[in-house]
Amino acid sequence: MFVALPILVQWLLILIAHCKAETTDDKIAAMFRRLEVVEKKVEQVEKENKVLKKENKRINEKLETCGCANSQKDIGFEEPVRAEDVQYTNEIKLNGTTSLRPPLSPIQNVKTLNFEDHKRNYRKSLSLGTSSTTITTTTRMAFLAGLSKPITSLGSHQAINYDLVLTNEGQAYDSLRGHMVAPVRGLYLVSACVFVDPNNYLALDLFKNGQLISNFFPDGRGGHYDSESKTLPLVLEKGDIVWMRTHPGSEGHALPAHGGSLYNSFSGVLLYEM
Structure with missing residues (x-):
């Protein structure tokens, strides 16, 4: 009885050590499996990121083409030509008579408005029933x-x-x-x-x-x-x-x-x- 006890203890120690080894191996194997899943997800994210970068670049190029890629970018608008600034010339004759016609006047003054101002002006023009500035001249006769x-x-x-x-x-x-x-x-x-x-x-x-x-x-x-x-x-x-x-x-x-x-x-x- 006293001789078998140490042997039993030895077997129990071996059994415990073996169980611990199996538990450790299982944990390590589970960790590797999780790492493989994570690597696959990272790889998928990297692929999606590349696609998004290409799409973002394409959108930015289109926005730059439209002139509105940056909301702080100034946009030029023509200032309406005032009637007193129009110079009349006597160049067109009808049946021996001379008729006053306003010449085509080049743009003299240009104002810069940011994108928000442009949108406000556009909405205002729509509410007035016109989408552009109308320049009119009055013929005097x-x-x-x-x-x-x-x-x-x-x-x-x-x-x-x-x-x-x-x-x-x-x-x-x-x-x-x-x-x-x-x-x-x-x-x-x-x-x-x-x-x-x-x-x-x-x-x-x-x-x-x-x-x-x-x-x-x-x-x-x-x-x-x-x-x-x-x-x-x-x-x-x-x-x-x-x-x-x-x-x-x-x-x-x-x-x-x-x-x-x-x-x-x-x-x-x-x-x-x-």
Whole structure:
């Protein structure tokens, strides 16, 4: 009994040592398995990271192309051209007359706005129903002309050359031909006054291009002065020609001047462009 006890103790020690060895081996094997899983995950993450880097680079290139890769990057906008900054030139002539046209003006002042300002301005333009700045110029046109001397004998279909020009804003009236040429499409007021001395009469016509617009028939055969005047609102296209001429049957009649008193006159004004 006393001899077998040490042997039993020895076997128990061996068994315990063997169990500890198996436990340690299992733990080490489990650790290696976990390391393999972690390595595989790391490898997968690295692959995904490469893909994301490529995609990020592609997005940045597109943003730079659009000019909005950096929200702090300044963007240039044109400042609207003021009407007082537009210089008018007399370069375009229509049927012998000179018309004022604003030249194409280069951009003079450029403001820089950051991306946030740009977005605010864009939203504001959408709320106003327009996505860009609109630059408008107003054409000015008005003329008044009369006779400096009488026409003693009118010819057939003779255009009346009102040579005494008091106003010719925009140079739309040609005194050499007696023609008004519309510089733009718009609504115009065209006026004429036809005057005759006592015991005289005549008829004049107001024409637009080849179209009769109105007749004037002052009659002084009762021994008195007589006149007739009309003011007509006309929609004219750009380049339309308006003038006064002798009505058939009035050839040889006289058109008095009376020292430039504007008894006989022709005038027009542009109310607004259309």
